[in-house]
Amino acid sequence: MSQALAHIVDDDEAIRDALTWLLRTRNVAARTWASAEEFLAGWQADFHGCIVLDIRMKEMSGLECFDALLERNNSMPVIFLTGHGDVPMAVSTLKKGAFDFLEKPFDDNALVDVVIRAMESDARKQASQETQATVTGRLAQLTPREQEVMQLVLAGKFNKVIADQLNISMRTVEVHRSRVFEKMGVRSAVELAQLLAPGRD
Amino acid sequence: MSQALAHIVDDDEAIRDALTWLLRTRNVAARTWASAEEFLAGWQADFHGCIVLDIRMKEMSGLECFDALLERNNSMPVIFLTGHGDVPMAVSTLKKGAFDFLEKPFDDNALVDVVIRAMESDARKQASQETQATVTGRLAQLTPREQEVMQLVLAGKFNKVIADQLNISMRTVEVHRSRVFEKMGVRSAVELAQLLAPGRD
DNA sequence: CCCGATATTGTGGTCATCCGCACTGTGGAA
DNA sequence: TTCCACAGTGCGGATGACCACAATATCGGG
Known part of the structure; x- marks a missing residue:
């Protein structure tokens, strides 16, 4: 099983580096992806942790990426970042199950706190899913x-x-x-x- | 037990009347309240249906009213209406359990659809809570x-x-x-x- | 053709559950 | 003081659960 990681998906290298540094100082392991396409290509079902997803990116947007992840039954909590947020967008993503929706400029500590809560949430979900999988496996026998x-x-x-x-x-x-x-x-x-x-x- | 009602809380009489008419044409029973204070004063734990809550009102705002309802363990879904919505507000209310968050001007049919979904959601929740209450009651015996x-x-x-x-x-x-x-x-x-x-x- | 997995059945016995009947004792409410 | 809810106990019997030992039968592979 792969380790819990905060997956940072943003096409701005400066932001990726800043977020990575921020998280590392709080002992949160992070991995960066330069585009939604790259992340979707590398995504695997056994990933754990959370996803920090920028909305406005070249080519595929964060919203489209989110929809693609939903279809793949991604289990990781998704935290959206956006510069020019609008209310209907925030509402629709949250109702679709996004973990949080933050507007830039955001408070560094606030983001890290959200990431940590998201990763804790995923760890809890993962634990219950594993026991559930054990039961299902036994039923199959x-x-x-x-x-x-x-x-x-x-x-x-x-x-x-x-x-x-x-x-x-x-x-x-x-x-x-x-x-x-x-x-x-x-x-x-x-x-x-x-x-x-x-x-x- | 009281009947399922859409509770419209807005200090603008024109809006109250318009929403009431809208809902009645789709066979949704509605009751109006001219302020958050009035609604909280009349609120009872056995209310069922949903709440359409305007955010900007004189005296107590919709947000304050929502917090008060949370403390009273209100079970009805809350749909927020706002003229000048901002993203953090929408995010925080949804994360606190609001059912939806709509910006004015909103599409009439869309609002009615949301209200109907909210009322269906409440009916389902109510049913499961009643069976749960039966069990709890028996445990108490x-x-x-x-x-x-x-x-x-x-x-x-x-x-x-x-x-x-x-x-x-x-x-x-x-x-x-x-x-x-x-x-x-x-x-x-x-x-x-x-x-x-x-x-x- | 033999083997393993699956499904089936019987015998006889042990242990657990459930129930009716009968009885004792305590503490609070009428 | 009388009544009642609650708690506790014993006896004996009917019924159900579980198990070891012992077998038969089908089916799909190797």
């Missing part, structure tokens, strides 16, 4: 029959009822049930319910 | 001892272990456990776990 039985167990049905419904014997249900618990890493139906309740698929 | 036993049941412990831990007999645990299921309206520990997993207290 279940055979079709086991998943079927699991659903009925979660519905609170007795083994006897499940057996009737699937036209199999109680003993077979017990075997599947046991394998489900084993593969999912739980030891009771209660734990299973708690594992699957917050964030179903 | 449990005696302290019953809550204690419930926690241990949810931790997946056997009645025997619970009995040891609370220094009581297994039979007593069974009685409490049974009462918990009865009061919470479930028939198994699995249902209980599912009821309490999404949104703990």
Whole structure:
């Protein structure tokens, strides 16, 4: 997994260097990209940290870049920088999920604070997504029959009822049930319910 | 429970009348308030629908009114209207949870669409909050001892272990456990776990 | 053709759950 | 003082969950 980085996307080298220096003095690792196209080309799904995105750039704008990232299911928080902001633009980006929207000239410390909050937010999201991925992975290891039985167990049905419904014997249900618990890493139906309740698929 | 209303808060009577008419033609019930103070005085926790809030008003501004509503745990979505919007203001209100932020002059149909989406959003939130309130209410009906036993049941412990831990007999645990299921309206520990997993207290 | 994964079933037994019935004790409210 | 909610306890039985041991059967590869 790649390290958490603040990705600075701006076509002005002076700004890139200034921001990088600013963040480094606060112990925030940064990487710079000279254009939206370059960033999108280098972007990978396992990137973590946050993105500082200038809106007015040559060729592809920050807004277009943001839309492209949304389509790729980017998970990193995006902080917009703009010189001539207008309200509808700010509103629409925030409603689309941007983390913040700052107008130049901005306060150096304020930007760094926002970046740090964004990176903390991403770290939290990442942690919960990883546990979620573990659960999903374990679910994938279940055979079709086991998943079927699991659903009925979660519905609170007795083994006897499940057996009737699937036209199999109680003993077979017990075997599947046991394998489900084993593969999912739980030891009771209660734990299973708690594992699957917050964030179903 | 009160009906869903679009609450229009603006000190300009012409605007209030225009918005009311606009919404009525699209079958959205509206109620007007001539100032932030008046609205806050009349506001009740069981209001539902949405709030259309002008920012620049005599005496208390829309922003101050919004902050007051946040402190009262208002649940209705707030749509800001402003003549001379500035970006930081829009950003900060949206980050504080405002539903939208529109600049005058705005498109009539666009505003109505936003109001309708806001009211739909509130209806959904209200529905989930009501089921949550039901659960919380039932939890409140449990005696302290019953809550204690419930926690241990949810931790997946056997009645025997619970009995040891609370220094009581297994039979007593069974009685409490049974009462918990009865009061919470479930028939198994699995249902209980599912009821309490999404949104703990 | 043999192997592994999947699905299935039975026997017999242990442990846990759940429930009705009967009973004790305490502390606060009417 | 009487009534009631709350807490605690024992007995015995019915039912469900779980497990070790033991098997059969299908299917897709290697």
